[in-house]
Amino acid sequence: MKIRSPIVSVLGHVDHGKTTLLDNIRGTAIAHKEAGGITQHIGATEIPIKVIEEICKGLLEKYSIQRIIPGLLFIDTPGHEAFTTLRKRGGSLADLAILIVDINEGFKPQTYEALNILKMYKTPFVVAANKIDKIRGWKAHKNSSFLETFEKQVPKVQQSLETKIYELVGSLHEEGFNAERFDRVTDFTSQVSIVPISALTGEGIPELLTLLIGLAQQYLKDQLTIESDSPAKGTILEVKEEKGLGTTLDAIIYDGVLKQNDKIVLLTLEDVVVTRIRSLLKPKPLEEIRESKTEFKRVKEVVAASGVKIVAPGVKDVIPGSPLRVAKDENLEDIRNEIRKELEEVKIETDKAGIVIKADTLGSLEAVIKLLKEETDVPIRVADIGDVSQRDVIEAEVSKNTDEIYGVILAFNVKILPSAKTILEESGVKVFSNNVIYKLIEDYVDWMKEIKERRKKSLMESIIRPVKIRILPGFVFRSSKPAITGIEVLAGKLKPGYNLIREDGNVVGTVGSIQDKGKNIKSAKKGQKVAISIKGGIIGRNIEEGDILYSDIPEKDYKILSKQLKNELTADEQETLEEIVKIKRKVDPTYGTGYSLS
Numbered sequence: 001m002k003i004r005s006p007i008v009s010v011l012g013h014v015d016h017g018k019t020t021l022l023d024n025i026r027g028t029a030i031a032h033k034e035a036g037g038i039t040q041h042i043g044a045t046e047i048p049i050k051v052i053e054e055i056c057k058g059l060l061e062k063y064s065i066q067r068i069i070p071g072l073l074f075i076d077t078p079g080h081e082a083f084t085t086l087r088k089r090g091g092s093l094a095d096l097a098i099l100i101v102d103i104n105e106g107f108k109p110q111t112y113e114a115l116n117i118l119k120m121y122k123t124p125f126v127v128a129a130n131k132i133d134k135i136r137g138w139k140a141h142k143n144s145s146f147l148e149t150f151e152k153q154v155p156k157v158q159q160s161l162e163t164k165i166y167e168l169v170g171s172l173h174e175e176g177f178n179a180e181r182f183d184r185v186t187d188f189t190s191q192v193s194i195v196p197i198s199a200l201t202g203e204g205i206p207e208l209l210t211l212l213i214g215l216a217q218q219y220l221k222d223q224l225t226i227e228s229d230s231p232a233k234g235t236i237l238e239v240k241e242e243k244g245l246g247t248t249l250d251a252i253i254y255d256g257v258l259k260q261n262d263k264i265v266l267l268t269l270e271d272v273v274v275t276r277i278r279s280l281l282k283p284k285p286l287e288e289i290r291e292s293k294t295e296f297k298r299v300k301e302v303v304a305a306s307g308v309k310i311v312a313p314g315v316k317d318v319i320p321g322s323p324l325r326v327a328k329d330e331n332l333e334d335i336r337n338e339i340r341k342e343l344e345e346v347k348i349e350t351d352k353a354g355i356v357i358k359a360d361t362l363g364s365l366e367a368v369i370k371l372l373k374e375e376t377d378v379p380i381r382v383a384d385i386g387d388v389s390q391r392d393v394i395e396a397e398v399s400k401n402t403d404e405i406y407g408v409i410l411a412f413n414v415k416i417l418p419s420a421k422t423i424l425e426e427s428g429v430k431v432f433s434n435n436v437i438y439k440l441i442e443d444y445v446d447w448m449k450e451i452k453e454r455r456k457k458s459l460m461e462s463i464i465r466p467v468k469i470r471i472l473p474g475f476v477f478r479s480s481k482p483a484i485t486g487i488e489v490l491a492g493k494l495k496p497g498y499n500l501i502r503e504d505g506n507v508v509g510t511v512g513s514i515q516d517k518g519k520n521i522k523s524a525k526k527g528q529k530v531a532i533s534i535k536g537g538i539i540g541r542n543i544e545e546g547d548i549l550y551s552d553i554p555e556k557d558y559k560i561l562s563k564q565l566k567n568e569l570t571a572d573e574q575e576t577l578e579e580i581v582k583i584k585r586k587v588d589p590t591y592g593t594g595y596s597l598s
Ligand SMILES: Nc1nc2c(ncn2[C@@H]2O[C@H](COP(=O)(O)OP(=O)(O)OP(=O)(O)O)[C@@H](O)[C@H]2O)c(=O)[nH]1
Pocket: 012, 013, 014, 015, 016, 017, 018, 019, 020, 021, 078, 130, 131, 132, 133, 134, 197, 198, 199, 200, 201
């Protein structure tokens, strides 16, 4: 048993300082040569605990934090694209994350995106409120702890920082997180810590690192306890062509040991591949690269947590985000099946009619599906990795025949192939494309809402709505063929073509035209007094002056009204509809049974 370093990812909006923060941590670590500097991995950088101790200048003691973990393994590629690639079944490969926010700009689209993804994977994170050195009047103290440098600022500057922190607390609150400045956090399991930092001056970084160490040791011990001689588990970060080596795999190993000649199982777009490791490579220190001109050195084995380059035959089609598992002859079939199942779980191809989703990696595909399902219950016909192809357009077109809102392709971080473009317009399939997942989903949901609204409106236009009118005594202009009389609309909206019924349920005739001050109008609203013609009505025979008449709502319209459109009716229409139902049931007791307004 061994405790490994936690894997840490940095996420945040473009230009908020992800790269600068990583560079700062790396640079500061390298400067601490006597303590061992940094260990360069493929795709990741490890900062040993001894170096962190030096950077943190006594903070580990101050906060009584033990030194159980060997260090922190930072993923070199920041951003949520890398984060979603680094998936592992049931969660994220990153044990911890830093969500970086420019304190002067606050939350931006990709900040929300990152937060959504962290929420989805349930990854513990701290918020680094970056660029405090840009606060007006700030006096920088290079590499100092936040609390020290904060003490030395004038009150106005301190106040300005506090205000900005509270804005972040507010934004996080809106997203369902209880957050506080780290030194005011009372419960690290339920509250998110905000550490004010400057990635440029290094201020606050001692606290940021201290907090990561503390959180990892306090809450992730089980997750970080591994058997260092068990067969390795990992995730493929990148599939890369490397001069003289062919296609190589950059992998992050989070459990066990990976050895040269190990048999490994991986995923391609279509299936599982099994191959044998020819060599394992690690980066060479800079000085040695200059001498030998190759960047890598061979190693016999790597133990988690580790980033390593794998040279193996037949890995050209392996996908980023693929799981990596070491198999022995006796369990090869089991592992193969397990991994195949993992692919099938993500690539859904179940619903007959539904949308098509294309994404660049397994992890991002998973994230799009998960976040989509939180927003809507729209079915999915195809979910797959890769660019949008002609076949995808055809798939979406098939769904479109069932329902226009399914004739859609959601494309996350992928291109539309030229062959797909040629048939796209004619097919009428709509492509939504965005590299921010929640925006992609939002755009689709908004469009869908618009269509549904439009449908509802035209449905509303096509059905008979509840109306109640009164024949105004003394305003009968003609008694029959057709009857013409003044009326008042008591509820709803009267339109030509509506059949009218009496309170006893008898049909009296059909509204012909509606006139207001001698002019034909298309409808008359509640409160309006107008003249109408009633085809089939004979005043003095089936209609009397002062009578109350209602629109005659066919049963099928009543069903639509009570099922789909009940929220569209005004209060007086609702009330009138109930009266009409009672009247209709005098004639047909089964009218509209099984449907009710409530
Ligand atoms: N003043 C100040 N500038 C900073 C700080 N951190 C980053 N910057 C600057 O902000 C700009 C963007 O920083 P990056 O580190 O490239 O941001 P990023 O989030 O990695 O951006 P992308 O990789 O493009 O998503 C650069 O010009 C940095 O020098 C800081 O703490 N203070």
